[in-house]
Amino acid sequence: MTAAAWTVTPLVLPDSVDSPEAWALHGVAHLERLSEESTWGHADLYSPARTRLTVMRNQTHTEKVALVATRPPGAGGPSPDDVVGVAFLWMEREGNSHLVQAGITVHPQVLRSGVGTALVRGVEEVAAERGRTTVIFETDHLGEPPADAQDVVTPPTGAGRIAGDAPGVAFARGLDYSLEQGDRFSCLRLQDVDPSRVDTFLAESRAAAGEDYELVTWLDRCPEEHVEQLASLSTLMTTAIPVAGLDLVEHVYSVEEVRQREQASLDAGRRSLVTAVRHRPSGELVAYSEIVLPADAPAAAFQENTLVAPAHRGHRLGMLVKAQNLVELRTLRPGAERLHTWNAEENRHTLSINEALGFEPVGVVALWQKKLG
CATH class of the missing domain: 3.40.630.30 (Gcn5-related N-acetyltransferase (GNAT))
Structure with missing residues (x-):
């Protein structure tokens, strides 16, 4: 060429x-x-x-x-x-x-x-x-x-x-x-975030969730007792979010692939902060949210996957995991200035959570597709 x-x-x-x-x-x-x-x-x-x-x-x-x-x-x-x-x-x-x-x-x-x-x-x-x-x-x-x-x-x-x-x-x-x-494409300017406002969202979402749900937070490596459920949630993430007309199908994650992704992230100098929700009656993880922290860009952080299993929606679990991660981020990376995230424009529920937390729109990433003849 x-x-x-x-x-x-x-x-x-x-x-x-x-x-x-x-x-x-x-x-x-x-x-x-x-x-x-x-x-x-x-x-x-x-x-x-x-x-x-x-x-x-x-x-x-x-x-x-x-x-x-x-x-x-x-x-x-x-x-x-x-x-x-x-x-x-x-x-x-x-x-x-x-x-x-x-x-x-x-x-x-x-x-x-x-x-x-x-x-x-x-x-x-x-x-x-x-x-x-x-x-x-x-x-x-x-x-x-x-x-x-x-x-x-x-x-x-x-x-x-x-x-x-x-x-x-x-x-x-x-x-x-x-x-x-x-x-x-949205950005939360972390230095402008009022900690008391995040704490209020966290308390309110905890109350809405009730005693049936508890938070589990880890850094870099999912605890062994939860990794199979994280693989299931990661699989669900590939089909449970809006994909519009994109030609995407389910990707089934194995425990081995979850572990490989965790190690690959560390090898690339990226730490991973994850907060999940455990449903006490069933013992299952039913929601999670991940923030990635690149070592080579200490002012930046990235809000990656966030998912609440459909059967457990309506309990403010999405706000719960995101607010808890922001609280954890204060200690883990106090010098971070910007938290970036991307969401389908039609995903109004998630965008509403982000907007409440203070994320502001920066731009649009257009996804173009062609099916080859």
């Missing part, structure tokens, strides 16, 4: 970030940081080269591939500055074995030059080689147009607006991708 000014090739993982062969990996990390700062105004979401290498090496349950667009090298040989685009591909080995999920990043200086198109075509080629029939990729959009805006694009769910002239819209449509869902 070549053009006059650049070439797209698979990223070859170096032995270490200090290896001369790591130039492309460092170029990718620099490009990601540039893109995140340009879009969101901070670099919380980018992965340093060392973290990216650790994540890419872990191929146990998900095959990970990166395609890199580079300029021709100069007289001194290839360098990180030669990287002008990257596509990351994630392919589950079980469950969604028909699917490629991708992230596309192009250097601002070469937008609309064909780099992005070549990267998506490369993603589709990999999908075809692997016998996969659906590709999903994202585009990021700062802010959201008002409800009365005229030139907007909205997914079939009716929730999650992006400007019709936003970068990425014509790009995705021109490649025959359909907008299927919009995720709200």
